[in-house]
Amino acid sequence: MDAILGDELLDEIFRRLPPASSSAVTLVSKRWLRVYRSSKTCLSLRLSIPYSSTPLLSFLSHFPFLSSLSLTAGGDSSDRLILSAASSCPNLRQLRLYTAPVSVVPLLSLSTSCPHLTSLSIVLSRPLSFRWLLLFHSLKELSVVLTTVAGGSDSCQFTSNFQIMCGDFDAELELESLGLSGIQNGDFGLDWLWRSCKKLKKLQLRSCECICYDDSSLSSFVNCLNGLQEVELRACRAIVDEVLSNLAQSSASLKSLLVYDGGSRDGLLQFITQSQCNLQKLDLRLPLDLDNDHLFAVADNFRGLSCLKLQSCCFVTGEGIKAICIAMKHDLEELALINCDVVEREPGLLTTLGQNLRRLRTLDLSYNEMLVDKEFTSMIVSCSRLRELKLRGCKRLTNLSTVSMVKHCRHLESVDIMLCSGIEAEAVELLVLNSLQLREVQVEESKLSDVARKRAANRLI
Missing domain, CATH: 3.80.10.10 (Ribonuclease Inhibitor)
Structure with missing residues (x-):
């Protein structure tokens, strides 16, 4: 039977197996293990400490068609992990690295070795510079967690030299989705990023204290909102009013809004009543900042809503929920x-x-x-x-x-x-x-x- 089944046929069979059964085929023979690995396009690895790049390079070489890779490791191994991925996976389109901050040098190597990379998730340390994005010509999605690391003078010096080499000209990045976590007051490297993101469709902000440091930076941020279709704000109480106010004025194309764990009653109500967008999805987790006034306003202003998600709503009553559902009964x-x-609390509401x-x-x-x-x-x-x-x-x-x-x-x-x-x-x-x-x-x-x-x-x- 094994001789009858060619590699291509085995590959097709492996792709159709349910996840719970697929790993068992690796135990049949070395040939089946090789074919199975060759068929894998997505891989997620959690590496132990201490980490060594040589075994990882050898292991990844068995997956020649890998297009999506997720790596998690402790310690300060991010640079070595990226260099390993760049050396072994030239077909990568998605890379997620959940560990220590990455320096600019490995990112340069990644941009050269993986020219088709479209999605990147990494940790960056301050001071911030995003000009390395100019080298990723295919990148559409970027997710960055910002952190502060003591020391790192060599990396900072290289970043500064690279920034001088690239200059301060306006760029036009291909990014369509941007996620930033941990923006603090005094993060001055964001202005260039806001100015260069002219094609954004999705913006995600998490645990952010600010979005700009002066009027010029605010203007750049507002300009990048124009074509947004999706916005997610998680634990961003300090900036939620400002973001929602600018969205109401600048983003008529907005279709999806998520606000979790940190809102403002007045700011949210102002957005709902003043926005001219045709919102289709609304997702709110605001235990202390959401009441019936917001739901009545949603029922009046967002008649095309097809998705409504409410979590842990303490001050909402059945009257507010009924108002939305009756107003949108043909679309929701x-x-x-x-x-x-x-x-x-209210029997008969679900009926x-x-x-x-x-x-x-x-x-x-x-x-x-x-x-x-x-x-x-x-x-x-x-x-x-x-x-x-x-x-x-x-x-x-x-x-x-x-x-x-x-x-x-x-x-x-x-x-x-x-x-x-x-x-x-x-x-x-x-x-x-x-x-x-x-x-x-x-x-x-x-x-x-x-x-x-x-x-x-x-x-x-």
């Missing part, structure tokens, strides 16, 4: 009410939502620990188009809820019932056997019967 396809006690949201495709009610079968089933009776359902951490739901899913949600493709202690193995088996469109189930392994395992394996669930 995704709804998440995660850890929202309004689900538990009303289900009756109005007949086009709903995705529903997430995770971590509503007091949610009971009666309330849940009264909603999904009306949600026959559901494709994805998340109930993680809903401890009071029982087998009755699973029976209702099978009966009323015949198009389910993905279900998450992890940490649902009231749902037992027999209900999971019923779900797997009778949900014909099912492709993914997240559940404790202890709740999988032999029958459920066999059916899941046969249908590649």
Whole structure:
């Protein structure tokens, strides 16, 4: 049999195997191991300490078609990791390096050895310079965590010399997605980056204290907002008002907004009422900064909303949620009410939502620990188009809820019932056997019967 199966046929078989089974083929023979490695395009490695580059170079050489690589290691090995990746993986398109800060010299080597790199995630130390981006002509996505490291004078001197060599001219980077984490007051290297990002479509800011240091830098930041379609602000209380105010004035193309863990009631309300964009996705986790006034404003101003996600909303009531869902009942396809006690405080809320949201495709009610079968089933009776359902951490739901899913949600493709202690193995088996469109189930392994395992394996669930 092994002689009949050529390398190309083996490669095609390996690509079609489910993840849980694919690693077992490496134990069959050295030939199968070689073919399996050759078929891999994505790899994630966590390296032990101390790290040595020689074994990594040898290991990566077995994956000639690797296009995505994620590396995690302790210590100060980032430079060596990048040099190893640059030497062994010329076809890389995505590199993620979760470890110590990277200096400029390895980045120069990476830009030469991996000319097709489109996505890069790294850690950089201060003082900041982004002019090395000029050498990455294919880069579309950049994610940077900023940190302060003591010493490093040689690296700083090289960075300064490289900056002088590149000059201070305006550039036009190809970046479409930019993520920055940890911006502090006094970070002066950002102005050039804002001026050079003229094609941005997505901006992510996390734990940032400022975005600019003077009026000129602010103007550069505002200009790069013009074409934005997605913005994510996480733990950015110090700058959220300024960013939202500029978005309302400058970004008519905005389609998706996420604000987590640090907002402003007035700033958010001002954005909602003044923005001229056609927002389609709104994702908020603002326990102390979100109330019904915001939801009423969303219902009035964002009539095209197709996705609404609310997490840990302490001051929101059923009245505000109903206002949004009634106003958008013809467009809303995704709804998440995660850890929202309004689900538990107001009986009948889910029934009303289900009756109005007949086009709903995705529903997430995770971590509503007091949610009971009666309330849940009264909603999904009306949600026959559901494709994805998340109930993680809903401890009071029982087998009755699973029976209702099978009966009323015949198009389910993905279900998450992890940490649902009231749902037992027999209900999971019923779900797997009778949900014909099912492709993914997240559940404790202890709740999988032999029958459920066999059916899941046969249908590649």
